[in-house]
Amino acid sequence: MPAVQVENLVKTYGDGTQAVKGISFKVDDGEFFGFLGPNGAGKSTTIKILTTLLRKTSGSADVAGHDIEHDAQIVRKLIGVQMQDTVIDEDLTGRENLMLQGHLQQMHGEELKERVNELLKIVDLGDAADKRSAYYSGGMKKRLDLASTLVHRPKILFLDEPTTGLDPQSRAQVWSYLKGLNQEGITIFITTQYLEEVDRLCRRLAILDHGEIVAQGTPSELKSEIGADRITLGFENGNRGDGTLKDKAKQVLSSLGGITEIVDSDEGIVIYAKNGGFLVPDIVRAFDTAGIKLASIGVSSPTLDDVFLKHTGRRIRPEEIDKSRASGMFGRRRR
Amino acid sequence: MSFASDTYYMFLRWMKKLVRNPILLFFSLFQPIIFLVLFTQLFSSFGLLLGGNYTLFATAGIVLQNAFSSAFQSGTAIVDDIKSGFLTKILATPASRSSILLGRLLSDAFRVFAQSLIILLLAYGLGVFPATGIFGYILILITVAFFGLAWSGISLALGLRTKSAETVFGIAGTLTFPLLFMSSALMKPDLMPKWMQTVSSYNPISFAVNAIRDLIMTGYVWSSFSQAYGVISLISVITLGATLYEFKKVVS
Ligand SMILES: Nc1ncnc2c1ncn2[C@@H]1O[C@H](COP(=O)(O)OP(=O)(O)OP(=O)(O)O)[C@@H](O)[C@H]1O
Ligand SMILES: [Mg+2]
Numbered sequence: 001m002p003a004v005q006v007e008n009l010v011k012t013y014g015d016g017t018q019a020v021k022g023i024s025f026k027v028d029d030g031e032f033f034g035f036l037g038p039n040g041a042g043k044s045t046t047i048k049i050l051t052t053l054l055r056k057t058s059g060s061a062d063v064a065g066h067d068i069e070h071d072a073q074i075v076r077k078l079i080g081v082q083m084q085d086t087v088i089d090e091d092l093t094g095r096e097n098l099m100l101q102g103h104l105q106q107m108h109g110e111e112l113k114e115r116v117n118e119l120l121k122i123v124d125l126g127d128a129a130d131k132r133s134a135y136y137s138g139g140m141k142k143r144l145d146l147a148s149t150l151v152h153r154p155k156i157l158f159l160d161e162p163t164t165g166l167d168p169q170s171r172a173q174v175w176s177y178l179k180g181l182n183q184e185g186i187t188i189f190i191t192t193q194y195l196e197e198v199d200r201l202c203r204r205l206a207i208l209d210h211g212e213i214v215a216q217g218t219p220s221e222l223k224s225e226i227g228a229d230r231i232t233l234g235f236e237n238g239n240r241g242d243g244t245l246k247d248k249a250k251q252v253l254s255s256l257g258g259i260t261e262i263v264d265s266d267e268g269i270v271i272y273a274k275n276g277g278f279l280v281p282d283i284v285r286a287f288d289t290a291g292i293k294l295a296s297i298g299v300s301s302p303t304l305d306d307v308f309l310k311h312t313g314r315r316i317r318p319e320e321i322d323k324s325r326a327s328g329m330f331g332r333r334r335r
Numbered sequence: 336m337s338f339a340s341d342t343y344y345m346f347l348r349w350m351k352k353l354v355r356n357p358i359l360l361f362f363s364l365f366q367p368i369i370f371l372v373l374f375t376q377l378f379s380s381f382g383l384l385l386g387g388n389y390t391l392f393a394t395a396g397i398v399l400q401n402a403f404s405s406a407f408q409s410g411t412a413i414v415d416d417i418k419s420g421f422l423t424k425i426l427a428t429p430a431s432r433s434s435i436l437l438g439r440l441l442s443d444a445f446r447v448f449a450q451s452l453i454i455l456l457l458a459y460g461l462g463v464f465p466a467t468g469i470f471g472y473i474l475i476l477i478t479v480a481f482f483g484l485a486w487s488g489i490s491l492a493l494g495l496r497t498k499s500a501e502t503v504f505g506i507a508g509t510l511t512f513p514l515l516f517m518s519s520a521l522m523k524p525d526l527m528p529k530w531m532q533t534v535s536s537y538n539p540i541s542f543a544v545n546a547i548r549d550l551i552m553t554g555y556v557w558s559s560f561s562q563a564y565g566v567i568s569l570i571s572v573i574t575l576g577a578t579l580y581e582f583k584k585v586v587s
């Protein structure tokens with residue numbers, strides 16, 4: 001039985017925004033599944049639907065073998081959800097936050113107390129457990145939020161950017177908790193901007209763009225699909241090059257053989273070519289003849305970054321995304 | 336049963352939040368005290384007009400005025416939960432949906448109950464003791480809590496609909512004084528201009544005030560008592576119905 005099975009899922013918001021346009025995918029039991037996409041792709045919308053927080057427009061979705069609408073109550077017992085914005089009750093202590101979550105999941109007495117103690121230890125909040133969570137640091141709040149999704153031992157964990165906004169050290173810590181949870185058999189469904197971690201931990205991933213799935217597979221499948229090295233070309237005036245310069249450069253490049261793909265990027269132009277190293281002298285010569293000044297040229301083997309760029313035409317930049325955060329589900333609706 | 340336990344834990348959460356926000360706690364008690372002390376001092380010579388002790392007369396009005404403004408804080412609390420995403424977090428659990436509202440309403444009722452008790456104790460210090468004795472106290476507190484619930488409904492419905500604390504505050508602030516002054520809370524209607532008397536006689540606050548005032552000054556007057564409960568029940572049905580309607584829209 002797959003942990004998540006989605007068929008032709010569609011979500012059109014009240015204002016006509018088509019956030020999800022008929023996606024289908026499957027997540028196997030016990031999988032660590034990455035759900036990627038640029039801002040506004042529809043990731044959070046999909047997570048809210050799968051976690052019974054938002055009503056779908058059409059299509060079907062089963063979570064843990066149960067229909068999300070018909071069996072919403074059962075689904076809620078089997079899943080844990082961490083929203084994109086950290087949500088804890090800052091008037092309560094860390095322990096009280098977890099206890100409340102447990103109570104609402106029908107856990108009581110000693111069993112709950114022990115579970116909460118155990119979780120506090122796991123997320124390193126043992127010492128701060130009885131402090132008002134308002135006084136926690138950003139990283140501690142995020143860890144508490146994560147712990148609060150785990151109290152009832154969910155089978156499937158939905159995480160919407162659980163590490164965004166954390167410093168590298170806390171980030172690494174969270175990823176290592178997640179890895180541990182997955183090894184215990186919990187299915188993890190995660191959206192994130194951190195592709196290196198996705199590459200290391202996710203068994204499979206899907207890339208969403210403008211509400212549609214544009215690629216899915218294992219990281220190595222997707223990387224080898226590119227089947228080429230990446231050559232990054234930077235131009236003068238701040239590496240970017242103005243539009244006309246780029247157009248001219250692209251013209252020159254398309255006259256060269258051996259290039260599989262030419263993509264615009266913030267840094268200049270990225271091209272993909274088999275055995276890219278051999279192409280460098282040709283490129284330099286051609287640009288020289290055309291009178292285009294190159295500021296830099298670099299060759300590397302493909303990463304998930306390239307996969308993402310190829311399918312969405314954009315690069316993920318976690319730092320900028322942090323700043324442009326919009327607020328939670330209800331906050332956004334009325335704007 | 337999970338509905339009862341969910342409600343209890345939601346209630347408990349609100350109580351903890353109240354106790355841990357000393358400023359909120361202070362202001363929710365400060366206002367009634369100010370009213371009791373300042374109003375009764377300011378208007379003490381009314382007592383002569385009314386043929387008696389003004390403090391004795393005004394206690395019922397002040398208790399209800401407090402219940403009225405206290406109830407309006409409910410809506411802003413729910414707005415906070417919506418904005419912070421905490422409501423969403425609760426909705427992701429199997430917790431009973433209605434327990435979320437009920438927990439909040441019970442905490443409102445409890446708060447108003449406690450505040451009213453404090454006012455009554457202070458009033459006792461100023462020489463006010465209900466004609467109906469200890470049992471009268473209990474009846475007054477229950478009536479006020481019920482009255483508070485009816486008004487919490489408006490504030491919750493507004494909060495759920497507008498999702499804006501400013502709007503809830505704005506509307507509450509605008510309503511409070513006209514409703515209070517055009518009622519029998521602080522003044523005998525006989526002494527009001529004719530048109531105000533008319534307004535006052537339809538003002539729901541007047542009904543509740545009259546019932547409680549009778550308990551304090553006269554004794555058990557079943558006509559005022561049953562009228563008050565009729566009016567409060569009617570308002571509750573309307574305002575809590577609106578709350579339920581708006582809540583369903585938010586959670587679906
Ligand atoms: N409540 C809403 N009403 C109308 N449109 C909405 C609502 N919530 C989201 N949208 C729109 O739906 C689209 C998908 O949004 P969603 O939040 O799912 O994207 P996302 O992939 O999570 O983006 P991000 O990486 O920024 O979190 C966007 O165009 C967004 O503006
Ligand atoms: Mg999102």
